[in-house]
Amino acid sequence: MQPNFRTRIPPPPPADGRRAGRADTADPLGCRAVERLLCELWSAHFGHRVSPYDDFFDLGGDSLAITTIVAAARERGLRVRSSAALRHPTPARLAEHLTLGGPGAGGTPTGPPRALALDPGAAAAVSAPDWTAADVRPEPIAEGDPAAPLFVVHSDRHVRAERAAVARWTGGRAAHGYALPGARGPIPPFGSVGEVAERLLADLRGRRPDGPYRLAGFGLGAVVALELARRLRGSGAEVALLALVAPPAGPAPGEPDAGPDDLLGRRLALLAGRFGLTGGESLAEIHDRIAEEEWYDGTVGPGDLPRLQLAWARLASAVRAHAYEPYDGRALLFLDGPDPHPAERAWAGAARPPDVHRLDHGLESPLAVIHDPQVAETMRKALDV
CATH class of the missing domain: 3.40.50.1820 (Alpha/Beta hydrolase fold, catalytic domain)
Structure with a gap:
């Protein structure tokens, strides 16, 4: 019997944990888009190319520099605080903090991508009776x-x-x-x-x-x-x-057990922040954003995406119990x-x-x-x- 995968999707983050977005629009930015913007701003400030993994302090940054960069980021519509930029000193870290719901992140609340959620009947349809x-x-x-x-x-x-x-x-x-x-x-x-x-x-x-x-x-x-x-x-x-x-890494100490449906809900919430999804995108729109970030290779089509998230949740659940x-x-x-x-x-x-x-x-x-x-x-x- 197939498990019941009626996904329990977490609600959007509260106002004090909003994800990064443009100041002049309700559309959130995806993680990689924020990362690219931060690399651009840092490169302009330091006068040479900065990678997503370069450390602000190793580059010679100080409190005055972070104030200048944060001001430039706000001018470009990215809601970010100096304290967050100092705590997350690489473009990649800061981008994840802003888009994946870190405490104090600024931006626009988003919802999980509903097109990726599977009801029990759909989950059974993407399951095989045996290995091939x-x-x-x-x-x-x-x-x-x-x-x-x-x-x-x-x-x-x-x-x-x-x-x-x-x-x-x-x-x-x-x-x-x-x-x-x-x-x-x-x-x-x-x-x-x-x-x-x-x-x-x-x-x-x-x-x-x-x-x-x-x-x-x-x-x-x-x-x-x-x-x-x-x-x-x-x-x-x-x-x-x-x-x-x-x-x-496995569950954190004291974290309650989570089955495949709970893990799938968390996965969909992560995808929302990672790719700047608001919840109402079609599979084709989600696929375009995921393909741009090269999560999957060219063999994966829009219709494959719900199955791939469910497959991840089932194996992730098995790994947690391993x-x-x-x-x-x-x-x-x-x-x-x-x-x-x-x-x-x-x-x-x-x-x-x-x-x-x-x-x-x-x-x-x-x-x-x-x-x-x-x-x-x-x-x-x-x-x-």
């Missing part, structure tokens, strides 16, 4: 030495950026990428991360019966990759490398922020803890980690071993 070969067939990322390939489990978004990053890592090594369930068609049935890993494991064993195996995963796919590696080692196979890039079991193999863990990550429990008491790289982008978006030069350099060296 297409669900577990990897696509080539990089050509090269087939004797020591890298197998990647992608996340639910930014797959194009992930593929480009992996291609920079490989240095003449073949690489193949698995999609998450539901990414290419109707959502196959699963109730746990272990079920997803087992399906991919059967395909992986068929393509490469013997190790050593080299695995990597992004986002939710990182949790699946960890479970794949654990099962391979449990069967006696050699896993030469496991890399987890920006895995989800019990990280011990893993004692060689691993790299790339995290955004200083906080301990739930995946680190998989190495509790292990003789060989993971090589943890804590980056300091401080963003909801994983793009900064995906593109980070430190990640690329570390992965190239690890794959050369």
